[in-house]
Amino acid sequence: MAFVLIGLVAGFFSALFGVGGGVVIVPLLLLVAKWDLRNATATSLAAIGLTATAGVITYVIHGEVEPLYAMLLGVPAAAGSFGGSTLQQRLPVRTLSFLFAALLVVIAIRMLIQ
Amino acid sequence: MTYLLAVVLGVVAGVLAGLFGVGGGILFVPTLTWLGLTQLHAEATSLLAIIPTVLVGVWRHHEYGNVRWRPALIIGLSSVGATVGGAQLAESLPESTLRKLFAVLLIVTAAQIAWRAHRRRA
Numbered sequence: 001m002a003f004v005l006i007g008l009v010a011g012f013f014s015a016l017f018g019v020g021g022g023v024v025i026v027p028l029l030l031l032v033a034k035w036d037l038r039n040a041t042a043t044s045l046a047a048i049g050l051t052a053t054a055g056v057i058t059y060v061i062h063g064e065v066e067p068l069y070a071m072l073l074g075v076p077a078a079a080g081s082f083g084g085s086t087l088q089q090r091l092p093v094r095t096l097s098f099l100f101a102a103l104l105v106v107i108a109i110r111m112l113i114q
Numbered sequence: 115m116t117y118l119l120a121v122v123l124g125v126v127a128g129v130l131a132g133l134f135g136v137g138g139g140i141l142f143v144p145t146l147t148w149l150g151l152t153q154l155h156a157e158a159t160s161l162l163a164i165i166p167t168v169l170v171g172v173w174r175h176h177e178y179g180n181v182r183w184r185p186a187l188i189i190g191l192s193s194v195g196a197t198v199g200g201a202q203l204a205e206s207l208p209e210s211t212l213r214k215l216f217a218v219l220l221i222v223t224a225a226q227i228a229w230r231a232h233r234r235r236a
Binding site for chain 1: 117120121122123124125126127128129130131132133134135136138139140141142143144145146147149151154155156157158159160161162163164165166167168169170171172174175176178180181182183185186187188189190191192193194195196197198199200201203204205213214215216217218219220221222223224225226227228230231
């Protein structure tokens with residue numbers, strides 16, 4: 001039942017913001033279901049595959065998807081994802097986490113002042 | 115040059131996805147708007163770019179035995195209906211509002227990643 005609620009919230013967020021929904025799924029699995037981080041991230045990715053597919057179909061109907069741009073980012077990202085999931089298995093990712101967090105804040109500030 | 119940087123950002127987004135269990139959209143959307151797409155087109159396109167990213171991530175994590183398939187299916191399938199509502203809201207909001215909301219989402223995500231890293235040491 002909790003998983004259904006997580007899915008509903010994630011689906012709404014995903015389509016609203018064009019993200020996978022992991023930003024909702026991972027913390028809920030950690031906090032509500034008390035999972036550990038590796039299981040939460042891995043399961044989140046699997047769920048996102050379905051969520052993103054549903055979102056794409058909705059947006060394709062509206063005519064707003066640009067497939068060439070999607071490939072420009074999606075193909076290199078697939079390679080990065082291979083690296084990232086392997087690294088997570090082997091490395092303490094603490095420093096990297098703080099760097100990514102800082103990067104996201106910089107982008108957010110740029111978007112807000114634009 | 116612009117496209118080369120886009121490819122680099124794509125790789126970074128993928129690493130982020132594999133490491134933190136997000137789809138990479140959090141970086142795809144700003145990159146796409148920077149390439150000239152509107153916020154709405156960037157969001158729609160980001161969802162498509164997410165698919166190859168998560169396929170590879172899931173395959174790796176599955177090999178490591180990290181994926182719990184039943185909950186993943188339940189979460190994924192129940193999200194399907196809700197995506198229609200999310201997309202409808204995105205379509206109806208003005209471009210600048212959508213962009214500001216996205217910036218807030220970025221800050222929340224950043225806080226969350228930092229918090230997880232902090233908690234992991236404790």
